[in-house]
Amino acid sequence: MKKIEAIIRKTKFEEVREALLDAGIEFFSFWDVRGAGQTREGRMYRGVVYDTSIIERTLLSIIVRDKNVEKTVLAIMKAARTGEIGDGKIFISSIDESYRIRTGEFGDESLYIKGKEE
Amino acid sequence: MKKIEAIIRKTKFEEVREALLDAGIEFFSFWDVRGAGQTREGRMYRGVVYDTSIIERTLLSIIVRDKNVEKTVLAIMKAARTGEIGDGKIFISSIDESYRIRTGEFGDESLYIKGKEE
Amino acid sequence: MKKIEAIIRKTKFEEVREALLDAGIEFFSFWDVRGAGQTREGRMYRGVVYDTSIIERTLLSIIVRDKNVEKTVLAIMKAARTGEIGDGKIFISSIDESYRIRTGEFGDESLYIKGKEE
Amino acid sequence: MEDALTLDTLAKSAADMAMSIDTIWVLVTAALVFFMQAGFAFVEAGFTRAKNTVNILYKNLMDFAVGSIVFWAIGFSLMFGANTAGGFMGSPSLFNFDIWKGGIPEEAFLIFQTVFAATAATIVSGAMAERTEFKTYLVYSLIISLLIYPISGHWTWGGGWLASMETPFHDFAGSTVVHMVGGLIALTGAIALGPRIGKYSGKRANAIPGHNIPYGALGVFILWLGWFGFNPGSQLAASGSANATAISHIFVTTNLAGAAGAISALLISWIRFGKPSLSFALNGVLAGLVAITAGCDLVSDLGAIIIGTIAGVVLVYAVTFIDNVLHIDDPVGAVSVHGVCGALGTILVGFFAQGSGLFYGGGTAQLVSQLIGVGSTAIWALATGFVLFKVLKATIGLRVPKRIEEEGLDIYEHGESAYN
Amino acid sequence: MEDALTLDTLAKSAADMAMSIDTIWVLVTAALVFFMQAGFAFVEAGFTRAKNTVNILYKNLMDFAVGSIVFWAIGFSLMFGANTAGGFMGSPSLFNFDIWKGGIPEEAFLIFQTVFAATAATIVSGAMAERTEFKTYLVYSLIISLLIYPISGHWTWGGGWLASMETPFHDFAGSTVVHMVGGLIALTGAIALGPRIGKYSGKRANAIPGHNIPYGALGVFILWLGWFGFNPGSQLAASGSANATAISHIFVTTNLAGAAGAISALLISWIRFGKPSLSFALNGVLAGLVAITAGCDLVSDLGAIIIGTIAGVVLVYAVTFIDNVLHIDDPVGAVSVHGVCGALGTILVGFFAQGSGLFYGGGTAQLVSQLIGVGSTAIWALATGFVLFKVLKATIGLRVPKRIEEEGLDIYEHGESAYN
Amino acid sequence: MEDALTLDTLAKSAADMAMSIDTIWVLVTAALVFFMQAGFAFVEAGFTRAKNTVNILYKNLMDFAVGSIVFWAIGFSLMFGANTAGGFMGSPSLFNFDIWKGGIPEEAFLIFQTVFAATAATIVSGAMAERTEFKTYLVYSLIISLLIYPISGHWTWGGGWLASMETPFHDFAGSTVVHMVGGLIALTGAIALGPRIGKYSGKRANAIPGHNIPYGALGVFILWLGWFGFNPGSQLAASGSANATAISHIFVTTNLAGAAGAISALLISWIRFGKPSLSFALNGVLAGLVAITAGCDLVSDLGAIIIGTIAGVVLVYAVTFIDNVLHIDDPVGAVSVHGVCGALGTILVGFFAQGSGLFYGGGTAQLVSQLIGVGSTAIWALATGFVLFKVLKATIGLRVPKRIEEEGLDIYEHGESAYN
């Protein structure tokens, strides 16, 4: 099992979600983050400019079975790209164990719905 | 050291927190996330339904010593379960190192208070 | 590649950000979390005290190349410390892979700007 | 004024001017009282959780809309129609306003009374917040504006039996008629519903903090503003030096009582809980304003300050008593603010009324009348509220299912969330 | 009053008093109408996304500021100057207000008309929200207050051709003159701009929920309050029993129509979509208020309720039709609320006006005049709006670049974010 | 009117009507001015950080509550009592209002003056936001309403020495008496406190953006509304054609100056900083309104526009000068808006007053009087403010501990957080 964390533009969320659904990835969590990176947006407050590299981004956290890593990454890559600085990053790490709270299922089983997918 | 990430119903937070305290887990961080999963709540805005699987959840991030993983998972499992779709997931991964900023302690030591627990 | 997660006081964010910049770390994401820990702040609502250990913190998530882990940790440690209970924690874990969405670069390359740093 | 000038035409035009002045006064103050709907909506939205915000705003909007129509259609006649059933109510008639005669056009009087009726209705939503079925609330609010409020209102303001006592019951602008009625029906509603999930763990009351205190503060500022319509407007006249002096005095007593309520609630909460609590001070303002409403015309400035101060203190104890001891879950403190302080303020008229009050050598006659008025109206409100909610519970249901309450009424009942 | 007392001096002072009463009335109601600016600002801010909140608030602030100055400078004379071009407009003159004669000081009339002009202007910002260049909006708002609104306003209120018809066009407080004009210019603006990115995927309309529904509710409460200035204030007088009775009646019809609009929009949205929607009920209030504005003086109370009810129903269908079928992106429903319901309410005067209305045996004369008034004003608004936005698009540009729209106008256009 | 009709009874009743009209006017405008408290609260809450929101709202609430009581008790007499100490102050007496004689009931005058006093007091909280001890603030606000404001107020409005100069100092509605006094005490407070932690790094000023700009906008709209009470209400009369004309004119000049202030602040901030800043435009409105307050009765419409424009420009430069050069930390710009533009507007009366102003051929007499009035009042405000905060600092302490300031005053001082 892998955890895929994607930091994307807030405005790209809907597209990424649809791309993930198309790729068969239906489960994930996400939240708003702010990112420091190459993009700079000048803000100003009452005449004082505050240089800020602080941009609103959405972080998606998706735990998938190993076999699904590639298609997930590809789906995100395609949907989230604008080609301009600030498109974001995808990070992959290992998950040791996973449980579904409702049923107590664990391991890969906890990551898909039996019957829905082989 | 392991990181336990639990995605639970927002409404179950208080119960989970108490269950964790009972289990001796006093340190954790949490934040609001939204989750895409099996539950669907129909929302509507000015006559346009927007199918959304987007549900408010709380993500708990708990770093514990290896020996505490099991009881933590069990505590969450029990307190967060309603049996209805949407109860959430628990994911476990490995942490390489941990530091307490205040003292500079690291490793397991940084995860408990000396004197309070043996 | 390592992921460095630092949970710090909200009020220390600016200082930490500057310390990271000074250390050459320009990329990271962050968001607000709440933390349960040793500090307790009594809140009261209409005469009912609610004991809460729930404190606002900022979580920084920084993915860096292995060679940068140490200086990152040191920078945070120094900038975020007040010496009082509640200064927070730093956790380090491994990242298997990283992609830059804009260019498709992956691995270490995705973590720095070619030309800017050797 | 195109007629030949005579003393009579001039007198007629002077009378006309007086009527215009009174009408302007009543309409402007009616507009201010209308705005109190926004005040209530924001107090209640602020002091409850974000997941029920659409619901609470919706209830506040609709009780005014529904109330406006039914009070216009029938309620008004029940309140101001000719005595029937021995002064128990006015004779009902359909959208009929010339049953009332006064110095202003009947529709000016109607709109002023409409916004008052709506105030009584809207008080209840706060105590029943975060767990009441939306459709049940609509029915409730229809019935209070149609029947419950107009009937007891008739007793005092419609020439009914309380107004016909030897020493008439004195409730100038509605501490009892409006606020206590609303507050006590709120009490029966809160009891009928039971507490929100998670509010009490055994004997322990848990805090469920409001999600947006600035909304609460905005609401209180708006309500305070509205009270400058509520009380001075109840004079229903501004023409002539007696009226002008009266409304000026009412303005001052109203303001002083609100200010005193804030200060005393601040101090008491500071002393009792170690920290000055804004939510108590905000409620303290309302407590002072509710309490002065009955006697704002009769008490002295100093009397107003004392009444406001007492109300602020009582408020803090009432809230914690109802919550911690009675374990009745009233999310915004409506029962304490409107029910308790409404009754309190009305009774205090018996002590502080200049002339008839006990402290001014007026003997106990006024006090007794006040107690009769408060007592009988309280019984009416409690009894009808009790029956109403009992019936609603048994028929269309009162409370939303557990799951909906937990996840929030906004999404499940309305399909909308307040913040996106 | 220091002169010797005679019948004449007394009559003079009575006339003076009448003028004072009227002036107070107009100024107080003007203040209420001014406050509608805050109402519009919050409705629009609440029903759009957080990333454009500074921008939408800014537009609402500036259209009032700019409008105040240009209407004062020239607009007023175009609207109320002596007929020129055959009743098509008033003779222009620079800050000249004694061209108007009436029972109140000319500056009282000026300020009342200024806040009305600003209302027409501000309606447009909602329909064009979240994608319009700021500087273009400033130019637009200058031109509507300077030219478009005053000229068609002259037709009806300035003694122009619509007012001079045999059966004069009746638009008491501006369902057509103010709201429909604003709503239809909004329509041309929304069309000229095209929909927001992501609003339509092929034939499917996507929901883009407003970021803060409480702001929307606050806005509607403020607007409702403001309407108690808008309609009763348009009587421009309160002295004498006829005026006092009239403003009281207008108060009541205004309130009943708003209430009825809320109820019918609630019920229709409940039936159509399975859940009662707050955003529709809020718009329903406005629909009812807009619709009653033309005939609030002439229709009966019951007529007001019927008009409000119809408006609430029509509103729900208009919003979904414009969105789902026409695919015109109007983020806050300004076209439906102000354009559609403004026209509707004006036409319904032809049916419901007591005396001249079809349902009251008045024949079709009034109805025909209403249709002429609505039709001609609609053509004017659509045509000028169309040309205006065409020209602006071709010159300084109408729409912000894609990137800015996606990331939000607040940061890119203003360098400020609404929430920090 | 039940007496036999004679010319005298009619004249008497006409005088009574005039008094009623004036009373209504003063009370309604007092209610509007009261509402400015909400405006200030939301401007200040919006322009500061979320962690101090409860605290700032609390301060705004309590300074009104405390001020209402102490101004009623003693402040009023210090301001309007018979000259004592050579016109330096009124003779103090306890809740005594018949020391004042005028055309309206004394309590109408009292409440109008009370809300004015509270305005002066509340201005200060903004400049001292986010770091001041709550209890110290309570003491400060008691003293300003009890002593500082009434005494300098007496000079100008209580018949004191500034009013008795040959060419009396002209400050119609309080640019100096209310706003500059508040703004300069705010200055001494901000200096005594020192900047917020993190506001300045060496020579560099850092931005600490307000947490909720919509609150700021709401506040400004409410304040603008309130100003329609503040200025026209200061006429204290509406009866008779002279008064009616005067209040209409004041309405117009007030509005034009606010509008002009918004536009010029918008343009200047656009030119200076490359982007049009909403926070400056909002402050620009207030700058224009503050500046016109002194001369709103005397200047022409065009004069009002010019004064508003100048104020908007000066505001932008004052804010950045105080912040970047003087390094005085005034989170909401209270010193610039009220202090600087208050003084500015008062002095400009010497130029723009129709009749007595320099630009109207009135010579320099008025200008000199204005300078004397502004100068002496400024010295008073600065000196008393300086001493007051010095004493408070040395005794009960002025500033919260570092830790509390960092983590937020809401939780540590009040145990409540604004958002949950």
Ligand SMILES: Nc1ncnc2c1ncn2[C@@H]1O[C@H](COP(=O)(O)OP(=O)(O)O)[C@@H](O)[C@H]1O
């Ligand atoms: N090493 C990192 N650790 C955590 N977040 C990162 C890292 N690098 C980038 N991000 C996130 O991705 C966002 C976009 O990165 P940025 O460098 O601006 O664009 P690009 O990847 O297109 O060069 C940043 O705002 C930040 O939130």
Ligand SMILES: Nc1ncnc2c1ncn2[C@@H]1O[C@H](COP(=O)(O)OP(=O)(O)O)[C@@H](O)[C@H]1O
């Ligand atoms: N693979 C996943 N990765 C990240 N988050 C997940 C994943 N699966 C589930 N979640 C989170 O858990 C929540 C509940 O999951 P859901 O599938 O609705 O219920 P259940 O686990 O009871 O079948 C989701 O809303 C989502 O936030």
Ligand SMILES: Nc1ncnc2c1ncn2[C@@H]1O[C@H](COP(=O)(O)OP(=O)(O)O)[C@@H](O)[C@H]1O
């Ligand atoms: N084991 C943990 N897992 C997740 N978060 C933690 C953990 N321990 C501490 N934290 C976070 O760090 C914050 C500070 O920790 P705390 O124990 O209060 O202070 P200190 O580390 O100085 O003793 C907590 O509020 C919490 O957010």
